[in-house]
Amino acid sequence: MAKNVPIPREGGNEMDHRIRYRALGPLSVRRAGREVELGWHKQQSVLATLLVEMNRPVPVATIIEAVWHGGQMPRDARNAVQTYVSRLRRLLEPDRGVGWPGRVLVSTGSGYLLRGDPALVDLEMFERHLVGAQKRYQHGDLPAAGTQLDTALRLWQGHPFTGLDGPVVEAQRRRFGDLHLTARELRAQISIDRGRTTEAIAELRDLVAVNPGREHLWALLMLSLYRASRQAEALAVFQDVRRRLADELGIDPGPELRELHERILRGDVGPARSTLTKRFVRRNDLPADVVDFTGRQREVLCVLGDLPDAGHARATGTGAATVQVIDGMAGVGKTALAVHLAHRLAWNYPDAQLYLDLHGHTHGRGPLDSSTALENLLRALSVPAAVIPDGLDGRAALWRAELAARRVLVVLDNAFDTTQVRPLLPGTARCLALVTSRHRLAELEGAGHLSLDPLSPSQASALFARIVGEERAVAERDAVQEVARLCGYLPLAIRNAAVKLRNRPVWTIGYLADRLRDGKRRLAELTTGDRGVAAAFGVSYRNLTTAQQRMFRLLGTCPDRDFDTGTAAALAGVGLETAGALLEDLVDAHMLQEPVPGRYRFLDLMRQYAASLGRGIEPASGQEVLIVPAPRPTSSTS
Known part of the structure; x- marks a missing residue:
């Protein structure tokens, strides 16, 4: 949810006009203490789409996609949305005068914006109470943590937006479904820590029945039975889950379950609260989400749709790490999108959320070598410096081992090339790596790839x-x-x-x-x-080879809006094969576009930058004023 933005008032008692929204279950609205009849199904879908992005503008195109999402669309869907919005305004603002602009549901030129106080939305409050409970638990205040969890779970009346469908509400169901499971899991842990094993056992038996692949729940059930002096039952649970994993997935229990099983056999379980505590401190290094993040709804849904379900990934514990590459030209918003996605997905990866700038395209410095990057990541997981190996291969192996039984999200921002990134990738589908780069990184096997274009x-x-x-x-x-x-x-x-x-x-x-x-x-x-467009383009330019730089500058002198390989070959005085290879290199570096096969063009600002460099060519003498490039950096293996 967005930050608090107060609803403007036209007068009267503010408390009488507050609008409360409930979406953890069927969508409902209360105004001045009274239930608001929300009307038709599609009208509610419009409100749901705006509510999810409260205090952020939502383009009409996004609303249309959310409401009809591939179904039969009316001839003029924009007019239909306008009609639904007009009806919702009358419901939400019955006191608004004729002809007065909306104050709760407002037009933004390209779409609409729902103003409101997120503290009056149950989705937001559920999340706030869960965050508060986690913080209090980490500080050892178990009663306060339990109270906040109970408050959060009382808000849960069912799956979000029950009865509605579409990509927006489905994404919210997945996200809050996982948050709900996280809350119940933490409540069970707190019950064990406080000696309330009967409560914990009852809750955990319900949870493992619905989530049989979530090994941490089985570990908690074993621990609660052991704390209740039911050691034989705890050991029987391990045998049960081992058979399930072998029969259904063909795998053995993970390290957490195996270690707990051995400790129960030895009678060496230790203090309750520390038994299942990871060695590292739970850490969140993510930069703040961009306050005015705008657009990219289609891209967000694309990435969320391509990623495996987090619960399924944890259940199987098999397969390659989930990797999503976001590439695009300088200044197109790759980092902003990756950070926004990381905040949306953080609850699926509760053990840590890490961020590392790899400086692949940073003015004044070369890329971070892979070995140093791994040292930074391992230190972020509180791995002592004394146990971190010196070589790249040893560090990569330790990194994968540290993540083997954990759920970690890592943003690898500003990557230079595949060689730099590959050693940093987790080795398990429990984890997610979001990678941004100005290059396509097509060689990363099994990764999802999203190339960003400028905004609409x-x-x-x-x-x-x-x-x-x-x-x-x-x-x-x-x-x-x-x-x-x-x-x-x-x-x-x-x-x-x-x-x-x-x-x-x-x-x-x-x-x-x-x-x-x-x-x-x-x-x-x-x-x-220090944030100039030309400076950002310049970093990309300096990372090109000498031949690529020359072709880029020469293309800046071409009078045609688009061109083919023959034009490029003639400009550079090279063969067609060489020209074609250079053009494709520039496309992969997002310095050129290829809108149709065999035809190339610049984006307008990139054309102007290329032209400014191309003016250094002296046609009369046939000599070029060359811009000496920085040495092409490589990923060190130290």
Whole structure:
């Protein structure tokens, strides 16, 4: 859920007009203490889509996809959405005057936004109480942790958005279903720690019946039986789960179950609270989610849909690590998307959420070598420096061993190449690695791959409006669209333009658009502090080979919007095969696009950057003013 944004009032007692939303079960709304009749199924689906993104603008296209999701769509779906929104406004704001703009459900130009206080949404409160319970448990305050868990679980009235369907609500069902299981698992652990073994045994028998592949639940059941002086039953549970895993999956119990079984046999189980505690401290290194994250709904659903179900991955414990690569040109928003996804998925990987910048494309420094990266990751799991091997192979093996029985999410940001990344990947499907890179990393076997394009025009305009302010953007809607176009719909360019405008209150959006229309000045205009578009492109350029750099500069002088291999060969004075290979290298580095087979083109801002370099060529003398590249970095194996 988004951060708190108060609902504007037109007067009256605020408490009388608060709107409460319940989605842990059938969707329901209470206003001024009274239930609101929400109407037709598809009208509720519109509200559900907006509620999931409360205080964030949702494009109409996303609402359409969520409501009809491949079914029979009306001839004018946009008008249908507008009708549903109009009806919802009347239900949520019955006191709104005729012709007055919505204050709870507002138009944003490209879509709609539901304003509200997330503290009045049961989805948000369930998550807050669970987080609070986990923190109190980690600090040893078991009664307070138990109280918060009970408060969270009382909110649960069934699967989220019962009776509704579509990709948005299905994603929420999966996510909150896992959170619900996490909450019940923690409650059972707290019951064991507090000596309430009867309560724990009853809860855990229910949980293992529904989740027979979740080995940690079986371990907790064994421990609770042992604490209740029922050692024989605890050992029988181990034999039962061993047979199940062998018969259904062809695997043996994991390290956690085997170790507990041996300790029960020896009578050396130790203090209750420390028995199943991992050696490392649970850690979250993730950067904060971007406050004004906008768009990318399709990409988010694509990635979430491609990832195996987290519960299934934990149940099987087999197969390769789950790896998702997000690639794209400089400034397209790879890191923002990866971090956003990591926050969405964090609850599926409760043992740790790690982030590491691999500096594959960082100005002024080379890529982090794989051995040093592994040392950083192992230290993040509290592995003592004294036991970390010196060589790359030893560190990679220890990293995989540390993750073998854990559920860890790791964001490997800004990767240079496959050689750098491959040793850092977990070896189990219990874990997830999100990798971002300006290269495609196609050689990573079994990975999912998502190549990011710039934002759509509506998403780009929405991002600009969120940064400069909705009111200011609405007053100059056409200028906003023009600025977004001149920024090439590239998130970094849009963000820099919006920040520059926000810092210059006397400028109008139209004035900014006029400045950006000057093609020779545009890249300079799109610089804020040390975050310039040209500087970001420059890092990618310097990582090209000399031949690739030369082809890139020459293509910047081509007058045609798109071109083929023959044009490139003629410009560079090389053969067709050589030219084709160089063009494909530039496509893989996201310096060129290939919209149709055999035809290539630049994105507008990249064309201007290439042209600025190409102006260093001196046609009269046939000599080139070469830009000396930095040495091409490699991944050290130390």
